[in-house]
Amino acid sequence: MAIKQGEPAFEKFLSQTVSDWNKTGYVLQLETKYHIQHSKFAEDAHKAAK
Structure with a gap:
């Protein structure tokens, strides 16, 4: 995902x-x-986040 720079709270x-x-x-x-x-990607991200 991309967000506008300068939006630290978001x-x-x-x-x-x-x-x-x-x-x-x-x-x-x-x-x-x-x-x-x-x-x-989703499987690896889930394993890494456990």
Whole structure:
């Protein structure tokens, strides 16, 4: 994701949100829900965030 420079509060919020998604496996859950094969990126991010 890209954000406009000079938006530190939004950058922090987005960073924390994506970190939470990785920790909880949210992206993997969405891939499963919508019958999408799990991406290597999402699997690796989830493993790294545990």
